[in-house]
Amino acid sequence: MIDSLSPRLALLVPEMMLLAGAVVVALMGLSKRRGVRDALPFITCGVLLLSIIALPLTYTTPRALDAHLLLPLLGRFVKPLIAVMGVWLVLLSVGSVDRRLEDSVARGRQPFDAQRVARGEYYAFLLLSLMGAMLLCNATDLIWLFLAIELVSLPTYIMVAVGGHGSRPQEAAVKYFFLGAMSTAVFLYGFALLYGSTGSLELLAIRDALAAQAAGNGIDGLAMIGIALIVLGLCFKVTAVPMHFYAPDVYEGAPTHVSAFLSFVPKTAGFTALVIILTCVGWTGHAIIAPDGVRVQYLGLPTPIAAILWMVAVLTMTLGNIGALLQTSVKRMMAYSSIAHSGYLVLGLIAGASAGIDAIYLYLVAYGVMTIATFAALASLERRGEEINAFSDLAGLRVRHPVMAWVLAMSALSLVGMPPFIGFFAKISLFIAAFEANQLGLVIAAVINSAISGLYYLRLTLTPLVAPPTARSHEVTSVPSRWPQVTAVVCGLATIVLSCAAGALLDAARSAGASAPSTPSTHSHGEHP
Amino acid sequence: MALIWISIALPVIAAIAVALGPASRARTTALIGSLLSLAALTLFAWEFPAWTSGAHFPTGEAAQWVKGAGVSASVGFDTVSLLLALLTAFLMPLCVLGSYSAITDRVKEYYGWFLVLGSSILLAFAARDAILFYIGYEFTLVPMTLIVAIYGGPDRRVAAIKMFLYTFLGSMFMLAALLYLGWEHRIASGSWNFDIDALTATAVRLPTSSQYWLFAALMVGFAVKVPLFPLHTWLPLAHDQAPTAGSVILASALLKLGTYGNYRFALPMAPAGGAELMCVVAVLSIIAIIYASLICWVQTDAKKLIAYSSISHLGLCMLGLFALNPMGAEGAVFYMVNHGLSTGALFLCIGMFYERYHTKDTDVLGGLAKRMPVWASFMVFFTLASIGLPGLNGFVGEFLCLGGTFMAEHDAQTGYPGVLGPWYAIVAGLGLIFAAMYLLILLGKIVWGPLREPTAHATHSTHDSSHATPHGIQLAAHSSHEPVLPVDLSVREIAVLTPLAVACLWLGLQPTPMLDAISPCTERLLVHYPAQVERVMAEHAASLTGSDQSPSSQPTSNSLNSQ
């Protein structure tokens, strides 16, 4: 039945499953019985697992190739990545959405009021956001791209507002929403200009048009400004400078499980969108007529875009690392660390073509595992019902919660890039990609930045393991539900186990990164030699 | 090949066993684990075919770890790395045995991390792949920082953090250099491959300017670990705060990673750069010798004194390595092994009296020969070994390093033109006099002289003239369940020190087998240097005489990496 669908629709089976799941979960959220409401996260996981299983069956290579996608095999790597991380993100949030309401209803202090229950909506929006991220890989034209990006971010605004209680999540939501809307407008205007310059919304057509312009006398101004605006607009999604200002407040304000979601899904979607857009521009570089009339072919992005990305990369890394040094709140520090890691990822963008994209996705795998492990450890602990926020709460965690202390230590060491952990392999693959693009300066900047990051990640390692327990840290107890701890342990071990599979992951990413063969008029950059 | 991986993996398995097993059996499992690893390594060394050929064994293709980035999990030794690995494996059980009475709380973590540290050092020495070396080299930081931060002295966390960050920044420079080298190799041969031999082959053909920066970057990375002069400030703090076994492993195995790094990476990979920077590094190591010796003289804390003394001794070792002739290089490698043995033993001795008196301050403590004669004899023996008394192991290394530095100018004798000369040797010789001075002062204060015990113990020694009270000194001052230690050394402690003493004596009297094993490696190391040194000297002479016809472009450079 599936092959009767047009190839492009056949590829969307996992997304359809998520949609259906979202609807079911939304409805079940309203049921009176507590058991059903408690089962919601596990249903969500079930849906996600189903989509993971369905993917290899439906996303076959021949079908992908004749679906005229810009990066046909990208989905085969990105979609399972998003689904797997989605599962862990859901398990992370078990028991903490609507916790106050559920407890008061359970104790009978409040009658069950379908209006106030938000758990169903939370998981529905979560599934929708994941669906948006998956859809992004199959984008064939600008409209699809714009809708997919919006589908990723709109649900997150609500998740931030709904997830927790008190004024802080709401303040985070309002900031996140307004600044998000502004950045959406920016890259929408960019789309318009790009459409104006290339005359088509089809990504393949845009790529060929831009290549033709490049072959002629260089990409014209309108397209250049359009691409610049798109890149800057998307910087919001990946918390890159100059659009990163929301991140610290939103990560600190939002509940921990939502911050975990924000730190991974929008970042992956953002970088996928950036990869798609920059593939249109192409890393084949552009020809400059040298003074003596010889056409010199330069690898890499056109100079202005490369300059933008270079500036964005250096500023993001530096501001992220420097900002994190002074923080007393763990979640705020994780926000800055997410900014810093985006800075490293932009390095991959500049490298582009074969090495860059693979490095980005390997780094995203590693980054996902590391941050989810950290957030899961934080989510599994609480102090007098409140979330863990300050470093002093974590002091001497080893005494009462040894496993969580070790998970925090392992993930922090992996984030800093300490060798046996996956973080190290991700970082050196990024550096290698940067070398491929002759970016020695950027590598040195990244090296110095990761040395600076040693300062605050070491604090995150040593505080739970070594620091003497303080009065506050004695009150730290574990959350009733066991699932966040399970997530933390699994992701913590993954940081080491995955490093053995670093080679396999890099090869999988490499095959995904290959872009579609262009029409014969322009030469497509060869496979990786 | 399998034996190497077994000897590396065994301590990790033992660490896991310690973590899972009960705390009471932690010590024994740790001891068994480290002994097995030593046995595996000695078995490998027994039928090591390349004892005199200076080649690497086992060579050949190895499992690809990250194929895209060219990182392969290839492992192999040459005689120098095998000797240093044997030194580490030899010291591991001794340290575990030595810290039985020192560590009383969080025992499982201590032995777990200690074994992981040992296996990571072995991995670094065994690695044939630059990134694999980096993994082993870098990961030693985590267990070491935790051991110092958890089990150390009063302000241990500051020392641990400083050690971690200082070495981490240094190794970042080294990583950048290695990656740049991998990139040059990628351009030259088309694919990423981090095998050390391949990288060395490419690095040697680089133009002099890039070799210059490559050598500088590698040098900074390893100078932090060796503690060369300006970058040494973290070592005394780390030693002062580390627990006994921690500072033994830090002094004898971790510092050797720095000198081994120079031997494996900095020198062979950038001969052109190395030849030019040789004077700078030699001057730094000479300053290190004099500077650290003078500071030792005024130290009142025994452990800090030994820490500064190892800075001074390793300064001499580096000087020998940079004398660029076989005599100096062999002396340096030999010195690496000896320094590990004698300084490690000294730290153990200091740990032993620290466990009894809980103070390292030489003003408060003194004349222990009367109270602890056996300990005193061991202390005197090891101090003399590190002073470099002929007949003991320190002398041979010192003599050869000094000789190599001295001979550097007389290339007629060594066949290797060098950059250093007699004046370097004379100043380094002064350092040796200071070495004798401050170590004897330490002996004079702690071992000889009238018996001075810290006040906490005065009450226990009922009448000072009577022989040692049969029962041990009641350590009321410390936590309750501290094991009672006999006044003089217990059998366990003697069992720890005797193998070290025997090793020192044997290496002192019979250095030839080890020297013969090292010499082919050092010759292979210095194969490019005579040409480079002559070039540098020619340029230097040309610049002096102002004549500008000397070819500025280096003969060895080629237009390799133009796009």
Place this chain on the structure above:
Amino acid sequence: MTALATQSHAIPHAVMAPELAWVGMAMLLPLLSSVVCALCGALRVKSKLPAIVTAISLASSFAIILRAYSAYTGPVDVPIFEWMSFEWGRGGSFHSFTANCALYIDALTLYWMLFVTGLGTLITIYASEYMEGDRGAGYCRFFFAISIFLFAMSALVLGDNLAMLYLGWEGVGLASYLLIGYNYDRPSAVAAAKKAFIMNRIGDLGLALGIFMLWANYGTIQYSELFVAMSSGGQTAVDWHVSAIPFLLMLGAFGKSAQIPLFTWLPDAMEGPTPVSALIHAATMVTAGVYLIARLYPFFELHPQALATVAWIGGGTALVAATIGMAQYDIKRVFAYSTISQLGYMFLGLGVGTTFGACYHTLTHAFFKALLFLAAGAIMHGFAGQLDLRKLSGLRHIPGWRIVSWTMFVGCLWLAAFPFTAAFFSKDAILLQALSSDRADFRALGWLGLLTAALTAYYTFRVWFRVCAGPVHFEAGTEAPHDHGAHHDADHARQKGHDRHSAAVHAAFHPHAPRWAINGVLIVLAIGSLVVGVPAYKAVFLHEDNWAQQMIAHSSAVQGAMLSNDHAHSEGHAPTMLGMDVHTGLTVVGSSAAIGGILVAWFFHLHSRRRADQVRGELLRRWWLGWIPTAMEHKWYVDEVYHVTFRSTMWIGAQILNFADRHFLDAFVVDGVAKIPLALGRVFRPLYSGALQGYAVTMAGGVALVLAWASWVWLRGAQ
């Protein structure tokens, strides 16, 4: 004894003789005995076993040396085992560095080993009784160190290459460190031990550099190959590298034999037990410097001024030490300075060219100086550590002390070079060479030597007349009844039964007369001093060749063996002295100096002791003369000068460096760098104030900035 054919001047080539390996036993036996002593110490043996074992091993090594001497035909090279040797070759040129444990036996070696092991045996027997109050740990440790010393000394003398010499050199330094610091509960002893080791170490550095220089120029450090290379004019370039060799070796020799720059450690070394002072700091160790120069004598002719410097420093030290010796009150300190002074004579002899004179004086000096020290030791042993010559008098009248007094008298006669004593002839040989040399400065040194001889005679007999002659009066020393052992045995105190505290109680204290072991050794040494003079008597009366002269002539320490001997004695004009022939002149002046010194000492220190104090009082009153006696008593303030110039400046330097390292380099530089990112963080902190509009403005500004930068780059690129 096979007739030693007088060889030609060239140094005989050494023959490889592996079958003579048993001579190596002479070196290894003391090592075995040290191991046995260490075991005794570990097993807490209380008996005299260590002393017996050491004595036997030394006696047997002495026998081995005697047998080797009898079987001696020519220089022999005996390999034992490989110590440090490796080769490397680059491009065809083959280089090697070999330093194996092997023996080089020639006449000089045997000459030295004879008196080293001989005296070693005698002094060990003496020490067995002297140290018996200390049985147990101290006893074993003492004899362990003595055996280590003798192993190292024999390694030094027997070794066939300079590395073995260096091993012995530092080994004897270690032994003297352990033995000086024997009473380790006395801080002064520990300080003296440290000072001795460090001063020796400074000398050792000179020696090490000399060894490297030799290896640099000749490619080998084995004596046989060195002499071959030397005789064939093998050195590569005669520049400062070659001529620096003698000066560096000289520094090593002066460090070990306590000459001018590095002599202050020897008087402090008297802190050690007296047998140690006798054996090490009088007879054997301090002669190592003389042996070194004698062994490598040809190399001292590489630089014209080398031997002259040796002579000048020798002469200078002799005079300075004699002047200080005159003003000391402690008997052992006087003898220590006399040792330095006599060593000065030996170096003077070497400098002016008579290796025979120097070596023969070493031999005679070894015997009579050991005798004097052991006598002093007996006194100290008996009088509870009393060594101040003002508090002892009239010993020869006390029953049981006659042997000690008269053997001491023999020693003093020899030290004062009384005419027709062995020392007179050996000193005469040195001064003869000096005075008959055609160099004016050597002749001046000769006269200086004669003046020092007079001073020596004076202070020697000052001690004897003060201590042994005159009315019987003595005060007990502050030490425990015997001057050894930090913690004396409880049983020993009971056995003596006297109250060890009140030193002033005269009647209750009666000296503890030495028993057969000490008296026996003293007598043997006195006879030895006589016997050692026999070759000189035969040379003077029977006009045969002096035995010592033959031995030295037969070895490498031959004057002018290598270079053409430019200042050969031109028999043309016989050197004259005061109008008479040199020989007769020297005997007349020398003996008159000795006798005059003795008479002056008799007058001041026996006849009228009050006068001595009066003279001293008058000297002190005159301001322009007053400083002399005080300066002499304070050893010309040499120690203080060293302290100020070297020790305190380095101490201040070290404190500054230590402060700089901790506060500047560590706190300021390293922590400063770590604070830069934190400071930057504070700069950017206000950007995150929390206001929504604030973020929006910054974002818009950021976008504008990035677009401007991109367009600027683009425009710049497009031109």
Place this chain on the structure above:
Amino acid sequence: MSESLSSALTAIAPAQISIALAISALLFGLGLIGFLCRRNMIIMFLCTELMFQGAALAMIAFARLRMDVSGQVFVIFILTVAAAEAALALGLVVLLYRRKETLNSEVWSELGES
């Protein structure tokens, strides 16, 4: 018939297109400035809508220039997304108003570094 219509239309396109683009840029700029200056949250949201309309106008102008209908299709989607955001924005504003009784956005600035 359609060709003549399109050919007729294209003749006038380039001149008018720059005016349309200028207006869209003006709209976008006004929206941006309004968003930055006004404190009232509803007005801020309206300004974002204004920016959306600016983009839509640009899109229509280019569609007109290229005589390609897909640009206008994009505009329809922009309107739908803008509507979705409007719903979400107002819901959020109501939530905030219920919490803090004011629409001023400066009230919401407790998070952030002091």
